[in-house]
Amino acid sequence: MQAITLPDLNNFTANNEGLINRVKVTKFTQLGFNDMTGYDYVFNVKVETVEGYKNKLITIITNSTYLSDIEELIDDEELSIEDKVKNYFDYYFLV
Numbered sequence: 001m002q003a004i005t006l007p008d009l010n011n012f013t014a015n016n017e018g019l020i021n022r023v024k025v026t027k028f029t030q031l032g033f034n035d036m037t038g039y040d041y042v043f044n045v046k047v048e049t050v051e052g053y054k055n056k057l058i059t060i061i062t063n064s065t066y067l068s069d070i071e072e073l074i075d076d077e078e079l080s081i082e083d084k085v086k087n088y089f090d091y092y093f094l095v
Contacts, residue, residue: 003059022048025089028082038064
């Protein structure tokens with residue numbers, strides 16, 4: 001399994017647009033807090049590809065600075081950050 005950042009995942013999906021059916025969050029973990037970037041997060045995404053290609057499981061390493069954009073897009077106070085990230089991937093990464 002490889003670990004990448006959110007911008008790397010965006011580039012990967014853009015470069016392989018015709019080969020990807022779906023990107024789905026399968027595991028989400030909040031790590032420690034740091035004064036510069038906020039909370040650190042690690043989550044796994046499953047990249048489901050078209051027939052004939054292998055699916056990929058990728059680990060994303062990010063922090064709350066990058067996820068703040070997602071929180072603003074999904075403005076629902078009752079949802080946790082994990083649910084917001086899952087909803088974001090279900091909607092925006094459905095190719």
